[in-house]
Amino acid sequence: MKEKYLNIKDFADVPGKGIQETADYFQAWFDQMDEYQMNAFDITTSTATGREVVVTDHYGEDLITAKSFVSSNYLGLNTHPEVKKAASEAVEKYGMGTCTAPIIGGYIDNHKELEQKIARIHKKDDALIFSSGFAANIGIAQAILGKEDLAIVDKFIHASMFDGLANTNVKFFGHNNLEYLETNLQKAQGNYKTVAVIVDGVYSQDGDLPVLPEICKMAKKYGAIVIMDDAHAFGVLGENGYGAAEHFDVEEEVDIITGTLSKAVGTIGGYVTANKSIIRYLRYYSRSSIFSASLPPAMVAAASKAIDLFTAEPQLKDKLWENTKYIKSRLADCGYNIGESESPIVPIKIGDDKTAKLVARKLLEKGVYIIPAVYPAVRLRDSRLRLNVSATHTKADLDHFVDSLNEVNELLNFKK
Ligand SMILES: Cc1ncc(COP(=O)(O)O)c(C=O)c1O
Incomplete structure (x- = not known):
């Protein structure tokens, strides 16, 4: 019989197990997720949170320079x-x-x-x-x-x-x-x-x-x-x-x-x-x-x-919206399900968290840094990439994102 795929929800309240037992049992999720190599706490960045970051991937590949889409630093004001x-x-x-x-x-x-x-x-x-x-x-x-x-x-x-x-x-x-x-x-x-x-x-x-x-x-x-x-x-x-x-x-x-x-x-x-x-x-x-x-x-x-x-400097906000419109239209043209977003938060719907993590992992290998949104941030089976657009992204960054996503889709066929 195929083993049950464990979701993070399965460890929130385990019947009959106290906290220490539950915490130890949580290892089962990491063993399973190791296959997908996309656990947020196994990846660090060693640069300011900006359009480009240096990611240290503790799964083996050190120091990947990647375009980042993880942060709500919409106007780049943190630097x-x-x-x-x-x-x-x-x-x-x-x-x-x-x-x-x-x-x-x-x-x-x-x-x-x-x-x-x-x-x-x-x-x-x-x-x-x-x-x-x-x-x-x-x-x-x-x-x-x-x-x-x-x-x-x-x-x-x-x-x-x-x-x-x-x-x-x-x-x-x-x-x-x-x-x-x-x-x-x-x-x-x-x-x-x-x-x-x-x-x-x-x-x-x-x-x-x-x-x-x-x-x-x-x-x-x-x-x-x-x-x-x-x-x-x-x-x-x-x-x-x-x-x-x-x-x-x-x-x-x-x-x-x-x-x-x-x-x-x-x-x-x-x-x-x-x-x-x-x-x-x-x-x-x-x-x-x-x-x-x-x-x-x-x-x-x-x-x-x-x-x-x-x-x-309203031009900062104008640039943010220009970038947002550009990437949304490119993603929609490519047939991704981006929901009804009316802001620089652009969801790319995938469904199960396993696929979402795998997509994110493959993107990282291509120099795109994005952590998927999974339960409890969203409902179970509503996992997605949550793309955060910033005024600091260049058109080339946004194109790199969409082109990389297309290449990963060729491999994994995750488009909904
Ligand atoms: C809608 C919303 N409200 C509140 C917060 C919490 O903000 P902070 O990061 O400042 O704690 C967040 C953070 O993710 C958020 O998305």
Whole structure:
């Protein structure tokens, strides 16, 4: 009999096995995956995350120079000289970490300045910075929504927001499905203290957008608030790059916006922005802020400079979109299933994770670095290559990607 193909899901909760036994048993997955030689932690890069990286492949082939498509460094700001300079100057002035939480002395002047900048950009009163986008989402969701509240969430929201909903009531609506949303809102009437509709500004695995104006309108009709995670939209969408609310012209209608500084901004950190009293409340009730050291000043200074740069240099965003359009049209012409992406996240649907890993491995041999998205980032059997386009890619890089993909498809015939 053919041996069962093990999926990473098979090790999440193994009946009758404690953690040590489960962790040891997890070896079975690595033994199986060794055949495909594409485990993320067996590959390192020894260069800045940019359009070209040096990959050390611990399976044997050392130091492959590859074009990289793994990072959400959409505008290439992580290596911009002015961003690096801002960080170095902040290191000189403030040292490295603050070594304490914002609420107990780790709140410095450049945190406050960045918060005010972010609030202005999103047309809100105030903002609060966290040490990551994950910390922002989990922290605000836990603080805002409790046992007598309800979160009505698009089923494709990011795990970081979802994980913040463990202590509240949750109803899912089908992705962008307004009918399901309305049914949930109707049923919720009068039964909860706060009802929040939660969406992403760009969905991180399919790269599509929420039907935001309609969602906001419907939420308001039923007295619900709207929370949006703008992680992949900030720096990318909208006339100034200020995100999905700017793109759809609904800044007033989205009540609470969270975001990250780790994607287009090129650094690390997260934020939430909203009205004055909500932010003041969150400063004291978001556990991932009050019980965690504040964002290092160098990262704050770098993020602030990066935001100034993408505001002043819209050509960065224009180049990102030019690249995005170009590669999407090439991939579509070649017959790949790239879903309904409306952003620089381009999924190339494959199906099972085994094939996705094998495709990625073959691409690496051709000088293309991309790690496949598999469960739990996507549903089982919905594995894909998730291509992240950047403004720094050249046309030759994008052609190299598509040509290499075609060569691998000749070999593996994975096109869906
Ligand atoms: C949609 C979305 N929200 C939040 C996050 C978390 O951001 P960070 O990397 O800053 O923790 C991510 C990161 O992958 C994301 O894709």
